[in-house]
Amino acid sequence: MNQTSQNTSLAAAALRSGALWGAIYMILAGLCFALVNTGSQYLTMSLGLASGMVAFGQYFVALLFSLPWLYKVGLQAAKTDYVGRHVLRVLFAVLGVQAWTAGLAHVPIWQAIALIMTSPFFVTLGAHLFLKEKIGIHRLAATIVGFMGGMVILAPWSDAFTWFALWPVMAAVFWAATSLMTKTLTDQEAPETVTVYLLLLMTPVNGLMALGGGFEIPSMSALAIIVASGFLVYLAQLLIARSYSSADAAYVQPFDHIKLAFNVAAGWLAFGFAPAGQFWFGALLIIAASLYILYRETSARP
Numbered sequence: 001m002n003q004t005s006q007n008t009s010l011a012a013a014a015l016r017s018g019a020l021w022g023a024i025y026m027i028l029a030g031l032c033f034a035l036v037n038t039g040s041q042y043l044t045m046s047l048g049l050a051s052g053m054v055a056f057g058q059y060f061v062a063l064l065f066s067l068p069w070l071y072k073v074g075l076q077a078a079k080t081d082y083v084g085r086h087v088l089r090v091l092f093a094v095l096g097v098q099a100w101t102a103g104l105a106h107v108p109i110w111q112a113i114a115l116i117m118t119s120p121f122f123v124t125l126g127a128h129l130f131l132k133e134k135i136g137i138h139r140l141a142a143t144i145v146g147f148m149g150g151m152v153i154l155a156p157w158s159d160a161f162t163w164f165a166l167w168p169v170m171a172a173v174f175w176a177a178t179s180l181m182t183k184t185l186t187d188q189e190a191p192e193t194v195t196v197y198l199l200l201l202m203t204p205v206n207g208l209m210a211l212g213g214g215f216e217i218p219s220m221s222a223l224a225i226i227v228a229s230g231f232l233v234y235l236a237q238l239l240i241a242r243s244y245s246s247a248d249a250a251y252v253q254p255f256d257h258i259k260l261a262f263n264v265a266a267g268w269l270a271f272g273f274a275p276a277g278q279f280w281f282g283a284l285l286i287i288a289a290s291l292y293i294l295y296r297e298t299s300a301r302p
Contacts, residue, residue, distance in 0.1 A: 022247030023255045025239045030259030032236035037109055038266040039229040044105035045271075047222055051101040054226065056203070056210040057218070059097065061230020062237070063203045070199060077192040078200075082185060086197040089181035093198065094205045096174035103167030109267030110275040113260055114153045114283050115168035120290050121146040122176035130180060138296050142289040149285025152278050160276075253294055257287050 036058070043049045080086060103112045121143045127133040135143070150169070155161055185194050218226060243252045260283060267273035 019247045019251060022243045022252040025243035025246060026252045026255040027258050029236040029239035029243065030256060031262050032232045032239065033259055034109075034262035034266045036229045036232045036236070037104060037113065037263055038270050039225045039232075040101055041104045041109055041267075042270065043218075043222055043225055044101065047219075049218055049222055050210070050216060051105045052098060052206070052210040052212065053216055053218070054229075055094075055097045055101040056206040057223075057226035058230045058233050059206050060203045061227050062234040063199055065231060065234040066199050070196065073192050073196060077190065077196045080189060080193055080197070082188065085181060085185055086194070087201065089178055089185065089194075090198055090201040090205060092174050092177040092181060094202055094209065096171045096178060097202075097206065098209050099167050099174060100171035103164065103171060106162065106164035107168065108271070108273035108275075110264045110273055110279060111153060111165060112168040113263040114279060114286060115150055115165070116172050116175075117257070117260065117283075117286050117290065118146055118150040118169065119172040119176045119179070120293060121150075122173050123179050124293060126176055126180045127183075131184070136296070139293055142292045142296070146286050146289035146293075149282040149289065152282030152285065155276075155278060254291055257290075260287070 040051075040054055040058070043054045044051050100112070100116065103115075124135060124139055124143050128135045154165055154169070182194060243255075246252075264275055
């Protein structure tokens, strides 16, 4: 076999590799979320649309795109003995979405996305406090380093600090609580059941939140952005599912951090938001700490 044929064979094998496609799907999901965040920030910060209304519209559209899957799964998947846990999980998820969208209405994307990446550290603490999981010295040290990175980016001692920057931190807390509830549910429930309740309940609960903040009819341009964002939310979730089905979670998870670069670039191109100098050091601490926790958790499994 000549060199050209060998290179062609290697390229073909790479394209068939589940690991390659798992990484590609995760990277594309991060790009979708960066576009969603840019759209949300434009709708709230530039057009003045209420953040609750934006969150409701996006997830309502995502639900519409999910209807074929819901029809295929059927009502059989909705049978459960843990309705209360499902409702609580959805409530945490909705509060996370609402806090995240509210944050995007006031703080630059680069700061918001970096702070939301502290969620795994809240998961670690929550697992210890509520699920009684043991935290070794390595995970505890990594968690502290991650929180230090968040504090560097938040910079509460700076004159530029705004209390609105705490919204992404609250979103990280609520999404960590959602992850913990998911963990407890998947011990007794099928993944389809967990997904069905999330899809069916998020839209009405988001709707109640939107009514509480004052319902308003968006303009045609705002509506178009909401529809596009909702489709991207649905597409991102689909890509994440494809990623995890193509390769091991421990392998594809680090590629999720690439979304940080996408969000920084999107914020700079759309709004001229340039990260502050301390951002890079803080982001490095967060990413390094989260990757170390991931490494420790996966290496500890049999």
